[in-house]
Amino acid sequence: MSTQTLYRWGALVTMVTAFLLAAAAIAVIVVPDGGLASPVAPALYYVSLILIVPAYMTLYAAQSQAAGKLGLAGFVMAVIGSIMYSGPAFILMAGTSGVATWHDVWGFAMGNILPVGASLFLIGSTLFGAASMRAKVYPPYAGLLLAIGSFLWLIVFYIPVPFLLSLANLLDAVALAWIGLSLLTHERISAVQAQQTA
Secondary structure (H helix, E strand, O other), X not given: OOHHHHHHHHHHHXXXXXXXXXXXXXXXHHOOHHHOOOOHHHHHHHHHHHHHHHHHHHHHHHXXXXXXXXXXHHHHHHHHHHHHHHHHHHHHHHHHOOOOOHXXXXXXXXXXXXXXXXXXXXXXXXXXXXXXXXXXXXXHHHHHHHHHHHHHHHHHHHOOOHHHHHHHHHHHHHHXXXXXXXXXXXXXXXXXXXXXXX
């Protein structure tokens, strides 16, 4: 995928995020009690807080050189804040859906969000590992470990076996550390960039 295609997808996610934020703002005005009489506004805010992460990633990537240290600091803070803010937004969404106690919030999360979120995360990590192995920008075996660990974790998520969960987590940890070290040293990336320009 070219950088331009990636930017186009990122722009689309950014515009969807903007639409969701606008819809949430309108829902707050239209729905009684500042939008808290129904789960509509909290749900719109919750989804927008999730989508704003890839949106900001695209926006930052497109201006990273020009934005400098201030842009990097703002990007990192905004992404971390959005992730942290999505938790309370989810609880607010659960509360406006009729959930009354902490135990009910836990049940709401376990039944509605956890299976979807975990599956997306683990399938995405498996695909990312496979793509990294194929791209050879990072050490290919690190990508393979990430793919295997994430796929194993996905299976164990639905068929719990504590030993296999630990194995899956360790495989992913080793893979990510290896990829991070490779990225830090730039050796693999420099070699691939040199091949692409030759």
